[in-house]
Amino acid sequence: MDNTVRVSKPYNLAAIRGLVRDAFTGDELRRFCQDRHKFRPILDHFGPSFSFVQMIDAVIEQCQVHALLPDLAAAIEEANPRQYERHLPHLFEESSSPRLNGVxxxxxxxxxxxxxxxxxxxxxxxxxxxxxxxxxxxxxxxxxxxxxxxxxxxxxxxxxxxxxxxxxxxxxxxxxxxxxxxxxxxxxxxxxxxxxxxxxxxxxxxxxxxxxxxxxxxxxxxxxxxxxxxxxxxxxxxxxxxxxxxxxxxxxxxxxxxxxxxxxxxxxxxxxxxxxxLGEKDALALIENLIGLLDPY
Known part of the structure; x- marks a missing residue:
């Protein structure tokens, strides 16, 4: 068994969010998680009335918590190679030295x-x-x-x-x-x-x-x-x-x-x-913030 620590450049989370958004529709993202054992538990974090943006946030959050961002990127590359290639130049933050990837x-x-x-x-x-x-x-x-x-x-x-x-x-x-x-x-x-x-x-x-x-x-x-x-x-x-x-x-x-x-x-x-x-005022503020995140570039 490989007992070494994985090391990589840190991911650009805004770019990962954009990749997920462009690679799937809401229904496709649900099926993507359902069809892959590693990502299936993420479905438990989808609220019954979640918007597509909230679903994306839940996926990225759980991938951060469980150190699955490399697996997510690899799975999207397999599922939608065209979008993966389009987003690839933005996926990693520039860094002079690699760091632990949360594991x-x-x-x-x-x-x-x-x-x-x-x-x-x-x-x-x-x-x-x-x-x-x-x-x-x-x-x-x-x-x-x-x-x-x-x-x-x-x-x-x-x-x-x-x-x-x-x-x-x-x-x-x-x-x-x-x-x-x-x-x-x-x-x-x-x-x-x-x-x-x-x-x-x-x-x-x-x-x-x-x-x-x-x-x-x-x-x-x-x-x-x-x-x-x-x-x-x-x-x-x-x-x-x-x-x-x-x-x-x-x-x-x-x-x-x-x-x-x-x-x-x-x-x-x-x-x-x-x-x-959330009350109406805060809910509207959240929607405005989410709209601002839809285009990360």
Whole structure:
């Protein structure tokens, strides 16, 4: 097995967005994700009334989180070579030196495959100001109490993940130990998550085959760091986030969970912040921002 770290030039996300837009229609993009195993989980992030632009954003966001941008580009090259060739000159940012493409090495154990780096993605370019919610969340997480556990709950497509990316950026100064970002989804793999957390903390727990022993080892590694913020995005079920919160994170860690499920937020004993759909004024502002992103060149 190849245990080296993939290295490449960083992708130009505006160009990737333009490539996806020009290579597919909305229905074609859905079929593209459905027909490819790696991209099929992205369909879970499409809201029922998502526009084509929102679908594109969801695809790119999830490819960033799971280090799938190279796979996305390669799949589009195969599916629509003409558009790929047209966009190819713009796909990579100019850089004097290559950098890690969002992945960590694998040791070929139970955690086969490359591990995502658990750092917070940048807020989306089309973010619409939700200042009241942003202020409340940052204040709660940065509060004097040693532990702040908060859940941001709302229906799919209300912008939970976009808001939490903004929270991570705004709150980072309160957490000298850093921000751990993990996207859970409907079928999270706690072994894989714990392995990536350990490597981010400078250790390696992949020799631990018992889940609770692995979680305890991660907790020991993280306990040596200054206060951290852990973000568990898109929680669907109870067991994985509960394990991470109770067994892997040090007691002084602030935790922010996003979920569509209000009952799950209460089960996790979180302070619940509800996120409603955008009001008319903010919705119009979002549409204007999205229209401005349609032509990246």
């Amino acid at each position: 960590l090495p694998s040791t070929g154990t139970r955690d086969g495959g490359l591990l995502p780096v658990p750092t917070a993605p940048a807020p989306p370019a089309h973010f619409v100001d939700r200042q009241a919610e942003l202020t409340r969340l940052v204040s709660c997480l940065a509060a004097g109490a040693p532990t702040a556990t908060t859940a941001l709950q709302g229906m799919g497509g209300t912008g939970k993940t976009a808001l939490v990316k903004k929270v991570a950026a705004e709150a980072a100064g309160f957490f000298p130990g850093g921000v751990l970002w993990t996207t859970l989804g409907p079928q999270p793999d706690p072994f894989h998550i714990l392995a990536s957390w350990a490597i981010a903390a400078g250790g390696d727990v992949r020799s631990y085959t018992d889940l609770f022993h692995r979680a305890a080892a991660v907790r020991s590694l993280l306990a040596s760091r200054a206060r951290m913020l852990a973000i568990l995005d898109d929680a669907w079920e109870y067991d994985c986030p509960f394990l991470l919160m109770q067994n892997a994170l040090p007691a002084n860690t602030s935790v922010l969970v996003t979920t569509r499920d209000a009952d799950l937020a209460k089960q996790l004993r979180c302070r619940v912040e509800n996120l409603d759909v």
